[in-house]
Amino acid sequence: MASNWLITGASRGLGREFVRQLRARGDQVVATVRREQDAEPLRAAGARVELLDVTDDGAVAALAQRLEGESFDVLLNNAGVMGHGRSLDEIDLADVSRCFEVNAVAPLRVTRAFLPHLRHGSQRLVLQMTSRMGSIADNTSGGSYAYRASKTALNMLGRSLSIDLAPEGFRCVLLHPGWVQTDMGGSAAPLTVEASVSGLLRVIDGLGPDDNGAFFDFQGEPIPW
Numbered sequence: 023m024a025s026n027w028l029i030t031g032a033s034r035g036l037g038r039e040f041v042r043q044l045r046a047r048g049d050q051v052v053a054t055v056r057r058e059q060d061a062e063p064l065r066a067a068g069a070r071v072e073l074l075d076v077t078d079d080g081a082v083a084a085l086a087q088r089l090e091g092e093s094f095d096v097l098l099n100n101a102g103v104m105g106h107g108r109s110l111d112e113i114d115l116a117d118v119s120r121c122f123e124v125n126a127v128a129p130l131r132v133t134r135a136f137l138p139h140l141r142h143g144s145q146r147l148v149l150q151m152t153s154r155m156g157s158i159a160d161n162t163s164g165g166s167y168a169y170r171a172s173k174t175a176l177n178m179l180g181r182s183l184s185i186d187l188a189p190e191g192f193r194c195v196l197l198h199p200g201w202v203q204t205d206m207g208g209s210a211a212p213l214t215v216e217a218s219v220s221g222l223l224r225v226i227d228g229l230g231p232d233d234n235g236a237f238f239d240f241q242g243e244p245i246p247w
């Protein structure tokens with residue numbers, strides 16, 4: 023059965039590929055981008071496009087209000103930033119705050135704003151695009167303070183959402199896409215966007231009620247917290 027998706031950060035990388043693959047299989051997509059110039063390829067793929075900076079409280083509230091009465095089956099909080107500087111000497115604390123704002127606060131903001139639309143939907147599925155780099159158990163190489171910590175925060179937010187929204191039949195799942203060839207992942211990454219997104223869609227399609235609150239990679243392998 024085709025689903026109705028809301029996807030943030032669809033201008034490029036994994037978000038754009040999600041739109042392409044979902045439209046190719048007949049799902050409906052509202053894709054958000056920050057600049058009108060990024061909208062055209064998504065419209066050409068058959069998505070509806072809305073302009074949204076996920077850190078803008080007023081813009082998120084205004085979009086949720088404008089789409090009042092519409093339903094979404096799946097929300098994918100995909101927008102994210104890496105942050106500058108990997109080592110302790112290089113980090114800029116203002117950049118750490120920016121990473122938290124985009125990678126952790128914004129998914130909470132967007133999820134909360136669109137809960138009414140998700141309640142109208144038939145799947146009540148909330149997906150957070152996180153990263154293995156947010157796993158405390160998996161951190162053996164240090165560094166990347168801003169990115170790692172912001173994704174750890176996202177994991178905790180996602181986990182709390184999974185508990186608080188469970189009585190309403192929501193499933194909230196955290197996903198790691200692998201190391202992927204995007205602007206963020208860089209050209210040395212082993213995975214293409216096509217392979218990562220097709221793997222993630224297989225995982226998402228196979229999610230059951232018991233997977234609420236889980237943290238999976240693009241092959242469906244659970245990731246330690």
Ligand code: NDP
Pocket residue numbers: 030031032033034035036037055056057074075076077099100101102103124151152153154198199200201202203204205206207208211
């Ligand atoms: P890209 O850098 O290629 O794309 C990031 C996307 O996020 C862009 O669409 C960008 O929009 C959007 N974005 C950034 N800030 C904002 C904002 N304030 N408001 C709205 N949109 C914003 O990254 P990827 O496609 O690689 O990453 C997508 C997600 O996957 C991220 O959450 C990332 O952390 C995660 N991830 C990626 C991995 C990888 O190897 N690539 C590995 C693990 C996780 P704009 O074009 O306007 O800047």
